[in-house]
Amino acid sequence: MGSVIHALTLLSTLVGCCFGYECDSSATVCETTLIISHQQTMLHPTEGQVYPVNGKLYRYDDVNQTTIIPTDEVMTADGWENNRLVTVANESLPGPPIIVYVGQRVKVHVINALLSDTVTVHWHGLPLYGSPHMDGTPFVTQCPILPGQKFTYDFTADPKGTHWYHSHAGNQRAKGMHGAFIIKERTSTAREHIMTVEDWNHHWGSDMDVQKMKKAQVFIGRNLQPIRSSVDGGLFLPFIASSVLINGRGRFYNETGQDNGAPLTEFSVDAGTTYRFRVIHTGVMYPIRVSVDHHRLTVVASDGFEIQPVVAESFIVAAGERFDFEINTNQTIGSYWIRAETIEVNSHKTEAVLRYTGADPSRDPITSRKVCSPTNRCLVVNCPFETYPSDTYTDCINFDQLKSAINDPPPEPTSSDDFKEHHLNFGIVIGRPSVNGIVFQTPKVSALSQPFEVGPTCDKNDCGEDTLCNCMHSISTNFNDVVQLVLMNTGMVVPAAHPIHLHGYSFYVLKTGFGTYNTTSAKFISPNMDIDCRGNGDMSFCNQGTWRNSTWLGNNVPDLNLINPPKKDTLNMPYGSYAVIRYKANNPGVWMLHCHVQVHMALGMSLLINSSYGMHPVPPKGFPVCHDFPSAFRERLEDYQQQSPTTPAQRQNTATPEIRLVTQIVKEDDIYGISSFWAMFGVLVAVILVLSFYILTIRKKLYLYKKKYDDSSSASKQANDNRSFSKL
The missing domain is CATH 1.20.5 (Single alpha-helices involved in coiled-coils or other helix-helix interfaces)
Known part of the structure; x- marks a missing residue:
């Protein structure tokens, strides 16, 4: 094993650390490699430990700061000098951006050079039509990649837009295993930059976060950490953010507001030019507000889909979301702060530098943020609440108030038979993240390619109103169904926000119903009353929520945008709210729907959507198989194959199609039983x-x-x- 890892490390050097991959626009096939390994922050590969001073790095024993260590050769994160173990692609934090063009065939060879962990790579935002086995969700669409193994993801680049890739195994995304995945049009000539933002914890890794959430208490040493809260009073627990990173770099601010002088990301621009910034929240929990000093932002897209432009002071992006904005570099030649801060009370923050050509590269910006006032108010796009406190003179645009930039109305059902509506409540019930009171239990096989071995399924006798159960939660849809999901975050659950992400589809956001807020303080007062939680009244978990008005069926829900709704794949749901989303089930496969807060997903806030079961594509030849041992199903299957008169080769080639022909004739509610x-x-x-x-x-x-x-x-x-x- 050691020799294998050594060879992979050498290959990583040959592939290139920290460099992105952009495919030639004329190419038909784009091919690259990601080598996943453990690395350390604040450690140079040859010079050893480093420390930061005034935006530069020096060797640990260079007390007189005589020799500057190249910043690009070190993963600095927030400059915390105690090394943090990270899981990264190609020795880069974040991983190298991959840039391709619409319609190209993409082949990404993922090599697991980790010593002890498995890995998969999810292509966040890509529907992967016809290639559901490439979605990268362990024990859902594939078996995890074992240490030393290689798995080649092979799919078509579509649609255009700002997407990203990240590990979907365990909690590796929070440890750095993520990067941008951009799909451009071949005619694109825009000047642009990629910007990833994330909340960062330099004290411990995300596996520890999961353990601390189970105990509902977070200590640093002997100090019990307070529960963090949002502007509207919503809770963030138990993830502790020590800082914020932009493209893998930031500065740690201590309790007095003094930063540690760590290197920052710089974006170079020419004066008099329009630039497009592609912003991706690759982090764990906290929504982040982004602004640029002295520049107005024109927000033009979200999750890869164009919206009618909105000019704003700033916007908020939640974990998993993406926003594209444009700026016109029409200011005096100089350097300007790009700001990213969490929406906590007593927020964490960092900066990057927007540096005009001709500005002094040795000086940090001295600019300040816009001061919002009664006569010069600030506009924020994508607030996960209705308003900011009145004394901040800040106005909000919620996501459902945005409009699609193109004529793309949502699908309409042709009859009641092809319309499916599900109310799904995402909440933390009795300390357990769940959906409708069901804590998701991950299958022990690849559900998409080994459907008969999935279990245990949900027993309706155990799962119901005001109960909590553990099982493999799934719902089923037929081909071309119009699926309307009412995403809820209400009832007797922890008042925390949940950014909900759907694999395999992008959805139309038809409406959002927020709770009631105090218009002066902006604090949450009560949940939206459009939802009837049933059950135990105000104490209900809302596991079987529905419309309070029974006539609200299909298009009868008031205030639905059925003309030009915005489209996306990740939507942040604050406590007390609901959202009506819709999509057409035309992409056969098994797709995960889950909260993108890392610890919430890891502990069970997920479910599977089994889309068009009888039409699932057959797995690629030689596709990996995984299962428990012993496996009663495998034993019986082998016994059956041994009794078959065909040759072993014929049995191997025909066993799966024969099983699939039988499994198509099953009840919709028991597809995986x-x-x-x-x-x-x-x-x-x-x-x-x-x-x-x-x-x-x-x-x-x-x-x-x-x-x-x-x-x-x-x-x-x-x-x-x-x-x-x-x-x-």
Whole structure:
């Protein structure tokens, strides 16, 4: 194993640390490699430990600061000098950006150079039509990649826009395993920059965050950390953000407001030019507000889809979301702060530098943020609440108030049969993240390619109103169904926001219903009353929520935008709210729907959407298989194959299609039930026995007929011999 990892490390050097990949726009196939490994922050590969001073790095023993260490050769994060173990692609934090063009075939070879961990890579924002096995969700669309193994993701680049990739195994995304994935049009000539933002914890890794959330208490040393809260009073727990990073760099601010002088990311621009910035929140929990001193932002896209432009002072981006904005570099030549801060009370923050060509590269900006006033108010796009406190003179635009830039109305059902509506409540119930009170239990096989081995499924006798259960939660849709999901965050749950991400689809945001807020303080007062939680009244978990007005069916919900709604794949849901989203189920596969707060997803706030089960594409040849050992299903399958008259090679090639033909005939609510398998298996065995008895009976009758016929004259026998018939 050691020699393998050594070879992979050498390959990583050859591939290139910290450099992105951009495919030639004329190419048909784009091919690159990501090598996933553990690295350390604040450690130079040859000079060893480093420390920051005034935006520069020096070797640990260079007390007189005589020799500057190249910043690009060190993963600095927030400059905290105690090394942080990170999981990264190609020794880069964030991972190298991958830039391709619409319609190109993309092949990404992912090599797991980790010593102890598995990995997968999810292509966030890509529907992957016809290639659901490339989605990169462990134990849903594939088996995880083991240490030393390689897995090649092979798919078509579509649609255009700002997307990203990240590990979906365990909590590796929070440890640095993420990067930008940009799909451009071949005719694109825009000047642009990629900007990732993330909340960062330099005290420990995300696996520790999960353990601390289970205990609901967070200590640093002997000091119990307070629960953090949002502007509207919503809670953030238990992830502790020590800082914010922009493109993997930031500065740690201590309690007195003094920063540690760590290097910052710089964006170079020419004066008199329009630039597009592609912003991706790759972080863990906290929504982040982004602004640029002395420059107005024109927000033009979200999650890859163009919106009608909105000019704003700033915008807020939640974990998993992306926003594109444009700026016109029409200010005096100089350097300007780009600011990113969490929306906590007593927020964490960092900066990057917007540096005009000709500005002094040795000086930090001295600019200040816009001062909002009654006569010069600030506008913020994508607030996850209705308003800011009145004394901040700040106005909000919520996401559902944005409009699509193109004529793309949402799908309309042609009949009640092809319209499916589900109310899904995302909340932390009795300390457990769940959806409708169901804590998601990850399958132990690849659900998409091994559907008969999935379990345990949800037992409706155990899961219901005001209960909490653990199982493999899934809902099913038929091909071309119009699916309307009412995403909720309400009931007797922890008042925390949840950015909800759907794999395999982008959805239209038709409406958002917020709770009631104090218009002066902006603090949350009560949940939206459009939802009837049923159950135990105000104490209900809202596991079986529905519309309070029973006539609100389909398009009858008031204030739906059915003309030009915005489209996206990740939507932040504050406590007390709901959102109506819609999509057309035209992408067969098994797709995860989950909260993109890392610890919430890890502990069970997920479910699967089984889309068009009978039309799932067959797995690629040689696709990996994984399962428990011993496995009763595998034992029976092998017994069946050994009894088959075909050759081993034929059995291997035909076993999966034969099973799939049978599994298409199942109840919608029990697609993944192992009980369905044995029921169908029993039916199949009974049919085989009946056919066998029938064949034996026919053979006996034919034998008697043939014997009688042989008693006739020899000449007549020779004249009428039918070899095919006699062989039966």
